[in-house]
Amino acid sequence: MSNIIASTAPKARALTPEEIHEIEHEKTHYPYAQAVGLEALKIVQKYQGWVSDESLLAVAEYLDLAPDELEGVATFFNMIFRRPVGRHVIQFCDSVACWMLGCDSLKGHITSTLGIEYGETTADNMFTLIPVPCLGDCDKAPVLQVGDVVYRNLTPEKIDQIIADLRAQA
């Protein structure tokens, strides 16, 4: 049994010079390698879109951390993606204020428009939909975030426009 595991186990990939450069910069901010782990994962995700097993092993090796320890960090935070995501990740708030202002039906609108549920990616790899528990913008609920942009006071029409704009960016 252990032999099978050994032959199919993922191997660390080589980090790119850009990734290494940024990780090295982060290392100057912290006294312990553990503390750099999360930043390094964010850096890798910035360049690769998500954190694959191969990337995680690469970061673990580079920082001399146990992969198991780094995996604990990577899976703890829902903004670190351990599975491939689409070009745009729609973070849709389903917390109390948004829920009171009808986010359920808006979510239904996104689902029927894009044909994806939470955690899924469109076939053209353009969109991934995930829930987030509050974006801290409750006075302008319902809200969602894509990349660095927060979209507020959502309506079905606004959502159609956002999707169209994001598609146009491609």
Place this chain on the structure above:
Amino acid sequence: MAKINVDGKVFEVDPNNNLLQEILSQQVDLPYFCWHPAMGSVGSCRQCAIIEYANDEDQRGRQVMACMTVPREGARYSIEKAAGFRAQAIESIMINHPHDCPVCEEGGECHLQDMTVMSGHTYRRYDGMKKTHNNQYLGPFIGHEMNRCITCYRCVRYYNDYAGGTDFGPQASHDNTYFGRFQEGPLESEFSGNLAEVCPTGVFTDKVFSKHYSRKWDLQTSPSVCAACGVGCNINPGERYGTLRRVVNRFNDEVNGYFICDKGRFGTGYVNSSERITVCMSRDTHDGRPVQIEADTARAQLKAMAGSAIGIGSPRASLEANFALRELVGADNFHAGVSDAEFGLLNQVLDIYSNRPVNIANIRDIENSDCIVILGEDVTNTAARLALALRQSVRNLGKEMAAKLKFPNWQDAAIRQLAMDRKSPLYIVSPHSTRLDDVAKTVHIASAADAARIGFAIANALDNSAPAVSDLSVDEKTLVDQIVADLKAARQPLVVSGTSLLEPALLNAAANIATALANGESRCNLALAVPEANSLGLMMLMQGSGNTLGKALGSGSKQAIVLENDLYRRAPARAVDSFLGGLDKLAVLDTLQNRTGEAANLVLPAGTFAESSGTFVNYEGRAQYFYSTFPAKAPILSSAKWLTEGKKTEEILAEVAASLPGGAILNKLTPGADFNFAGMRAPRQHHRYSGRTAMRANISVHEPKQEQDEDGIMNYSMEGVPPLKDATVFSSPWAPGWNSNQSLFKFETKVGGPLKQASHGVRLLDNSGAANTWYDATVTKASGDGFSVFPVYHLFGSEELTSRSPAIGEKATAAYVALNPADADKLGLAASDGVQVQHNGAVPVLLRNSIQPGTVGIPVGLDGLNFQDMTANVSLEKARDWQSPKGWRAANIIVSDRSMKKGEAN
């Protein structure tokens, strides 16, 4: 002490402990999950909630977690008033639990079951979907069933924080938390088995036990001692239907505390082996056909050999068996069954322990040490339990830092956070990297001889009357200065060494350091690892005699009785061949078939530790008595009984006590043959033991008389009074409402303290009158052509009997030679090549960066290479027509060379 009031009862408690621990110490029930007596508090499970009142007028109080609370003098607490909260907490904990108790191995000894019942959560209101998880393959030892998890985090706190494992951890968060490995595969820690005991439910289970499972109450158990190494951990084996089913830890606060190693837990499969010797056999000539004979005939033949035969004892046989052989053949004809090198070393250990002003370190001493020097010994592989204790000792700096800030010492997470990677200094001087390197301040790679020189130099620097060494290199001098500075600053220093590198100077150097640190009443801790369960007991019986194995082999005797010993593991094959060939009659008493037994004219089937009672003397010179767990299947008999015509073990022990100087104390080991509880012997079976009338129904519907134990004290039955709080004869802990091993606190004088009425065993060596004297700092450096050989030990594989247990076999590997990559280059070796070792056949090569060029590590006891056939230097060359042998699993060799882990050199 602080006086507190809990629900109207007043208790005197220790304010240095947390309230949960103190309440339990008062034998009051309070549920908990995440707290563990060996691991302290983190306050995560919310089960030990109680109400604390501000003053006498306060009627409302406030809710606190007992495990995170310091008992306050005069304070009033209520366990009852927080019952509602605890019931609510456990209801939410239980939401995803599958309630699969009938098919769960933990069922019937489950802390979660006990706490659920105790908290009053008896009816399930949640009817939603439950979370399900995928389980992982974690190797041959531990089963994984994540769905049962209640996220108490004990597994992580044990495996990672306590035992130093890095290949395991928590993943994800809140109701999605998962405990496992990054990728499935065997757990690397040598202490993984304790997960099965630490986990409050059935997430981590003993996989070996699962294969032939029986409920806890259906197991016949006894207080026993592990036979797998020289530490002598207390264990509790369990039997059903005539086979040994499992081994669990048996608490002894001075020897093993709450934990044992995986070799001890999973290494007893040989007891059930098909290679067991089960009948008496005899033959006229060495190559004749063996015929089965009656036990009486065999015994008569054995007895007839007395007077003309020499006897060869064994470090893995009990004190009683060795003594019985010595009495049978006469002390002049009794020879130690250890290699000649080991003979000298073990005598030296006895000399140091008896005549030097040192404190022989038990496990508590080790855990409390704040500066440690390990000279040469690879403790993880030769005396594993001590390595786990050493891991705790480096935390003492953090605890001191915490004490200065007035943190209580049970605040586990806080203290780890405070200390970060600051540790008490631990120095390792060793010929290769070891598994403790990650907690060491400095690892210095040196040959055994150089390690001894460094040791002597340390002693000399501490006390200039100790002999000096010249010609230290600059690096060595720096190391010595650093170690000396730390030792001088230490409150409780510890020196660790042992016999495994076969270097006498190493022991002397360790003794000199400890002597140099002795200061009147205050003595330095010294722990010297010895190879086997009764190595020191055997040597005590030699009483200074010079009867080495070499002397026996060269004696020209015509008759010999070999007790539980494969001589081919003790001396070069050629010498053993010629000795056995020259014998007219060879009698062998043993448990498993082996090469020595193949030459025997008379074979007597001996009982293993599980079927015999007896005494082992551990590395501290501590004698500990073990009770047979189940009756041996006739004609199998304990060796001591074969050799004495069936004397009671206690009677033989009394004779040993009378014969050894200072041995009278041995009489305290057992409560005496006429011991009883309420007129009856102590039962080995639980009062809930089931199926007694049915379990033989396939053979006969008549229930036979219960098997009788010819020794006193315990019987093979559930009849008798189970000692519920008295640990005089302590096997499996159980108390009303506490079915799991957590019931232990009911037997402890206080949580984590000694057991009530129990025996710690007795220490046989007394060095109270020892004065400061020094061993000479002479180190003989081996010289010669070829590679200088040093032995390498494997926890899984080096020991004779455990390596023949199936689970250990899966973790063990075939023999190899370990070389520095530069040497391999010179020999033209690639990592996948084989090496011809002088005339000893070819084995795979293992490249290890930490090994010094010019030296070669040869594993002891692994199949394919006999360490006894090695000379001090060997020539190596690339093997021709090489094919890796079956059973060669380099991945099974867990070493600490980081570059190897990353796959660069391997």
